[in-house]
Amino acid sequence: MPGHIRSVCVVWVVFVCLMFCSRLTTVGAAPPCTNAQAGCHVLSLANLFDRVIQHSARMHGISNDLHSEFELYFLPSKNQIGRVSRNCHTSSILTPNGKENAQRMAREELTEVILKLLVAWRDPLSHFHQSMARHHDFNNFSSNKSLEISDMVHELQKGVQKMVEKMQMLGIMSNSVSSLASPEALLESDSAEWRLMKNYDLLYCFRRDSNKVQNYLKILKCRIVPEYGC
């Protein structure tokens, strides 16, 4: 009798595992679509926006954690006075500093700003991660996050680009943003500035810029697809 029960249990476990596995595969299911193939699951713009905004929110959260952790470990004495003269390497990018300014900006401009920001942070973050990895006293949590953040920036950038393409396809956005297809062009102007920055300033600046990105994306969304959650 116990043998019988055991075999039944094994069968049941296997069955459950199969169910889960199939579920997991289906979740990540939607194969990458190119040119709207047949049977491809097409995402709506609103969904795209939501995904992108969630991604940016997560990115900002990680950047916030990194910054506060860095402040805790490496800067116990809050020496804030010197921070005023902080100069982020992305300060050259003109970003709207207020709601009116942001609303006054055209959606293409805004998108371009977003993309610029995202592009500008890819290299410094990877460099930051490498420099942090050499620090032995930096705990594993931050090290993982620093690695994650650089990937996230890249992912977000690609997502925004995809979204722009969709918008352009839908005719919402003009094709003036086409220059963003080659983001490497944007990097040339301030390629060397970030190397001069200290790590803490880097994190501070990135935290702010990720907030900007998130905010701009929300503005874009409520401007373009306002029916959901605006």
Added chain:
Amino acid sequence: MMRKAGEIILLLLLPFVMTHADGTHYRMPGKPTLTSCRSPEKETFTCWWEPGPDWGLRTTYALYYRKENSEMVYECPDYRTAGANSCYFNKNDTSIWVNYNITVVATNSAGSTFSDSVDIDVVYIVQPNPPERVTATILEDKGWPFLRVSWEPPHKADTRSGWITLFYQIRVKLEGESEWEMHYAGQQKTFNIYSLRSGGTYLVQVNCKPDHGFWSDWSSTSYVKVPEYYTRERSVWLLIALFSAFIFLILIWLIHMNIRSLKHCILPPVPGPKIKGFDRHLLKNGKCDEVFSTLVVSDFPPTMSSNYEDLLVEYLEVYIPEEHELMLEESKDLHDGFLKSEGSASDSDSGRGSCDSHTLLMDKCGEVKEKQTDQEGGRMGTEAHTQQADWDESHEDMVSPDMSSGRVKTWPSVFSPLPQYSPSPLHHPNTLETAWQQQQHYLSDTLLPADSLSSDLSQAGHNIKDTPSSNYWKFCLSNKRPHLLQTDARWHLQAHSDVNISNISHKEAPACTYLSSLRSTEYVEVQRVNEEDRVLLHPVSSERHDGKDCLQLCHGEDYSKVKGVDIDNVLLLHREVMEEEVDMCLCDNQETNGATESCYTTITPQKPTSCIQAQAMSGYVDTATMFAQPSH
């Protein structure tokens, strides 16, 4: 020159001296502190400060700020809008994602005091206003009410354009309660609450928080009353209560029906010793006689046994006169085991047995008897042999007479038909042992070895008066209850109870005692009737015995035949003994069919108890049932 320098120094020091002399007038203001800066909608912000002690002087406060990457210092544009000690930055002066360095300066006539600088970024100091237009309504969902709360974001916060994203929170509590129930609503502007208490009044509050910022204050309370839907609940509870009561009653009834088996199952009865017919309560009351009456097996010894050879009863009559007690005392050592020697003449405990303990008896009987055998062997020499021969068939349990002031007490008789009466001393312990085991019967093995017994018996044949060492023996009885000896004189020997045969008068009359254990069919020949109307029995031994000496071993073939019993319960014997009523002397003869001696009862009124039980069967009197009171 020196004087001038000194004057200059004095002059220079004067204001300091003056200030120190009168500190109240020229004292710098206390240091102010910036308490908080808040932005309600991420478009404007306000900073508040706490002034320091002003020493009663008129102190002015100014707020200066510097923006990031700029050395320009600006003063607060608006000190009034936000109230006292505040600075309000309007939209034009507010830049998001820009680091502000703010300082407050307190100035009075003495000087200025700078506060600590604070760096702020407006994005991270957003604290919106509470949500507005909070409404709570009761709606019904399939008959069950629920609470729907809806609200509006604060009007200042621009969520429409996506500039601010607000997350909401609701808290609910019943009126009178102290604990709030929190619900997180996310970004939605409505919320449903279920599981309401019927008839209760709820308080609802909402607040909000931007994605990076502080929670707002709670909105104003909304009250909502839940209508009564209790009746439906009540009926359900009523049904449940009835059903459970019904089930409970059934359970009770089932338990009641099976209470016994349950009891047996849960509390199994503890087996205890139980003797049939034995009533413990009577024992507690002290009525030993009645207690042990039930234990007596009425048909044991079998009185109707036809096999007389198996049931040899020996009757012994023991009579010990008082004057011989001393002599008996001397021989106490010998008879210690079975002499009630310590029983002095004043021993009035009629119920107590001669033996102090049966084990004592057992131990001593053997050796004493052996000693006795040795001692008296010489004396009894031939008699012993003869008696032994006589005793071969007989075995009995001797009742040890407890001699005390004229009363002879007998131990309860123990019947053990011993097949062979061997003189070996070893035999006795065995028999004794076996006897002890039997509890049902009052079995006592003969404690005396044959020779000693015989010697005793031979002595018994003697007049007790004559022989000092006579007739005292105790018999260890398998009856282990010494208190059993408290017997009534009327006890029948057949009952195997203690027979307390009181010595009638050891002087006047022979103490007649029964050896109640007489199973052996011993018969005593009636020798004659003496002048005192006593039946004198033929002694076992050839020795003659006194008329008073009734203690005899009745064995032998001589017996008297009873002619008949007359109306007055007089036993009429055949012999030359006259048909007269005499007191009977008793020989233990409990055999129903062995009337060894003729016993007559006197008509004397003092002795109403003596009776003759006539056995009509064989014409022999069962003298075992009779004994005489020593009243003669």
